[in-house]
Amino acid sequence: MRARRDVYQAIADPTRRAIISMIADQPHNVNTIAEKFDVSRQAISLHVQILTDCGLIAIKQVGRERFCEAQLDQLSEVSVWVDQFRQHFENKLDALETYLEKLKKERYGKPKK
Known part of the structure; x- marks a missing residue:
């Protein structure tokens, strides 16, 4: 079998x-x-x-x-499984973006207008 x-x-x-x-x-x-x-x-x-x-x-x-x-x-099964993790990675990328903005402000100060 x-x-x-x-x-x-x-x-x-x-x-x-x-x-x-x-x-x-x-x-x-x-x-x-x-x-x-x-x-x-x-x-x-x-x-x-x-x-x-x-x-x-x-x-x-x-x-x-x-x-x-x-x-x-059948590949829709894989798509559903991957989508479960998409939000996790989007949250990680958002946190990285926030951290990089913070570093930029600390390093270069606030932008002049």
Whole structure:
């Protein structure tokens, strides 16, 4: 029995992220995808299988060709997760900005009008 994979496992690998980017606008066959990478076709097939298991790619059989089509709805899960931390980082940046303004005033004094 194969372990259930999730979208985070899929995007953890740079090759899989590149494959997603490559097919986001237009489906490509597996051979075309494999030609773009300096790894074996078998390695690309494994990446494609992981992306399929995670629901980020659908395979469409057209004659003898297998086309990979992006199914990006699953990425909304990642967006929601990242948004949880966005406010934290915005607060940190606001605090840094306030601190830098304070340093500037201490160093250069109040601006003249």
